[in-house]
Amino acid sequence: MPELPEVETVRRGLAPYLEGAKIARVTLRRKDLRFPLPASFSKRLTGARITKIGRRAKYLLFHLSNDLVLLSHLGMSGRFRIEGGKAANNPGAFYDDTPASTRHDHVLIEFDAKKRLIYNDTRRFGFMELFAKNELTKRFVNMGIEPLSNEFNGHALYALCKGKKAPIKTTLLDQGLIAGIGNIYACEALYLAKISPKKPAGKLKREETRLLSAAIKKILKKALKLGGSTLRDFHDAGGTAGRFQHEFCVYGRAGKPCLRCGSLIKCFTQAGRSTFYCPNCQR
């Protein structure tokens, strides 16, 4: 799925077109995505205005004027697109150069002025939830720190890693510790910080956690600047591909030379996910 930079890219794409828009009609093409859609979903959304679109970790948060918040997680292949309204007249920001098959259009949210927001999700690993505004904190109580926040730094990472026997790569993917990093950026950040993905998190020295926290921020910010990464599924709200995939140093580069030392990049499986790293640079 989209990781933090991709979700934030989608948020930034949607916000100017949807903030202030009033929901006129909601159509569900099916009753469930990964999980069942919330009860009375259409009824609870219809008539409300989207006041603000926010993000927490990999979740998009549509704040509504009726004090409900619609949470959307894109899973692996979820994407939003806007049709009609101003968006259609703004080819610079919102053209759809990769029309997704409408076969996987699952949720249609129509606004006034014939504008509509469509949620498309091929693999249906995404999900949506509806919460009262004052229940939102409770929903995220087990969610880790935002890696781009000021609170996230070497000290914070050191504290999170302390005593952990799990490898650092697995630890970075634990959303309850740090929220928003996925497989690609975990690999890339460890490469940048020259730390082995196999190293037990608790064995990291203070200096290493400082370097790693800085590397995470650097990678995420750069990806954000380039509109995220596009492999197969990810496009922003206008259908435009991200560009960070051209900057990968290790992800998907198994067997190719390390850009720093020339050793061959290796790939192996950790906790069920592919890890790419340079066995020479990352110790």
Added chain:
DNA sequence: AGGCCTCCCTGCGCGC
């Protein structure tokens, strides 16, 4: 309790 594995789903690319 922590950490690993499996599974959910569809589509695509690669090798035979």
Added chain:
DNA sequence: TGCGCGCAGGGAGGCC
């Protein structure tokens, strides 16, 4: 060219 297999950015739940 055609088919089958493995794999894909996530995360919840279950098991050891």
